[in-house]
Amino acid sequence: MTGPGAGDAAPGARRLLLLIGAVGAGKGTQAELLSRELGLPHLASGNLFRQAMRDGTPLGEEARAYMERGDLVPDGVTIAMLTEELAKPDASRGAILDGFPRTAGQAEALDAVLAGQGERIGAAIYIDVPTDELVERVSGRWVCPECGTPYHRRSDPPAETGICDKDGTPLTQRGDDRPDVVRARLDKQVPPMLEVVEHYRRAGVLERIDGDRSIDEVGEAILELLRR
Secondary structure, eight states: OOSSOTTOOOTTOOEEEEEEOOTTSOHHHHHHHHHHHHTOOEEEHHHHHHHHHHHTOHHHHHHHHHHHTTOOOOHHHHHHHHHHHHTSGGGTTEEEEESOOOSHHHHHHHHHHHHHTTOOOSEEEEEEOOHHHHHHHHHTEEEOTTTOOEEETTTBOOSSTTBOTTTOOBOBOOGGGSHHHHHHHHHHHHHHHHHHHHHHHHHTOEEEEEOSSOHHHHHHHHHHHHHO
């Protein structure tokens, strides 16, 4: 991108950033780091659903009805929740979106709502990580069923393989963290995600970040991008 730094908004306008990445890419972690560094709220769609349901808001109850039936929450409900959050005072300078849009159709719907308010996504940051590394990151996660202490086979292993350091309990793994399940999840998730990436590339706001690095290195790369 040329001209102002990636994600820069016109004077008086808000800075709306979007993080895109597959499971294991670390976009949630980076969104939290960016939120603290930039002073912008982190709007994760899953968290918005849970908070709205806890608060018993009309949109939360509408989302609950779909989720209890095992259905996907309609795009309109999700966008309405995001719109509500963007209308709050703490989002007056902007926000970091995470977890939505997941498809090109959702991206188009979000763009239309933002355009109606005279706004748009300033930068869509794609954290690109090779599939084998994503599988290693997710399938390496283990947890103590007694005390809840998390471990990772590669980055944070217990002193004795498979045993909790704190209480000696054998570690367990969530069913959806098994390598075969992770690959199946990626097979379903990645193609529509890449359509979102292409959508924002065509819009001229996409920035790709090499996510096959440490958390700190990826975070610094994103901040450097936004300072440009």
